[in-house]
Amino acid sequence: MSQHRHPGAPGSAGAVPALPDLPEATVARLPEYLRALHNLADTGHETVSSEGLATAAGVNSAKLRKDLSHLGSYGTRGVGYDVAVLIGQIESVLGLTQNRAVALVGVGNLGHALAGYDGFASRGFRIAALFDADPARVGEEINGLVVRHIDELPRVAAEESIAIGVIATPAAAAQQVADELVAVGVTSILNFAPCVLSVPEGVDVRKVDLAIELQILSFHEHRKASLTGLPATGGSALTALPGGLAATDSQEAIGT
Known part of the structure; x- marks a missing residue:
């Protein structure tokens, strides 16, 4: 993922720069x-x-x-x-005053749920188009939008001024979809597919992998269960953690 930054514009004290260079x-x-x-x-x-x-x-x-x-x-x-x-x-x-148009590609279970979510509009985004390659999905209406075939992406992207692409396809199809989004000028992608995308310089990708988040939570559950079964020790004795890690009693107390 590449980041393109622009220096903040000078202004009066307390004014918000148009494009501040934020960490x-x-x-x-x-x-x-x-x-x-x-x-x-x-x-x-x-x-x-x-x-x-x-x-x-x-x-x-x-x-x-x-x-x-x-x-x-x-x-x-x-x-x-x-x-x-x-x-x-x-x-x-954050650029949320522009009501950015979003294209969602992949209307399976996850994509269908995303397409039906009403919270995007109140936060500065508009789901402008839905796409899928499955003929059985094309023509379906979700939240007032008709699912289009992915072949219509170039035309619709130009008509709707698509700014952001959301990929909710299976992993095997995600890279091709990313390539097609980039080809029509989309430079920001939110990827729900469980894979790493290869994109050109200047294209920003954010990845959301629910399985990975659950695996991280599983580690914390595993660690808590392991610590619960350990005998109490005094001072700064080390106790073993899963994965070969070790922590002092004080670290365990704050969950680090």
Whole structure:
């Protein structure tokens, strides 16, 4: 995956640069802040402290303040952050004010669920087209959209100004679909297929593999079960963890 960055435009103190040069870790946390802020707004909150927002987003407050400082947002002492203003700042930086058109390729069980999800529209995205190669799927209507054959991708991508492609096909078909998306000018891809895609420089790929996430959780369950069965020890004695790892009692206490 390649990242193309642009320097932030200069502006007045406290102004949000049009394209700030943000650390990747900060970019990854901004959607969590935005989700928490929308929840606060929906429940009638007009301001929020850094501690309150950090708790809602699941991060520590120092990290949150540093992240938001990249946006030129520092809050007001004794008041905190203006929820509506901060929502606008984050949405602007993430480019969510443009209602980006998304093409979803693959309308099997997962793709069908994604196509029927109403939450995309409220977060700045529009599922503009659905595609599949299976003749049995073509012509099916999902959430007001008719599934088109993948051969129609070039025409539809141009008509709908497709900005992002979502791949929900089997792994064997994913690379070909990625190639076709790139060929029509799509430079951002969200991949749900359990495989690694090869894409040209300048194309960004985000991978979502549910099986991998479950395997990581399985490790934590395995570790907790192993630790539960160990006898208590004092001091800083080492205890064995799965995979040949070791941790001190103090590390076990905080789950590291």
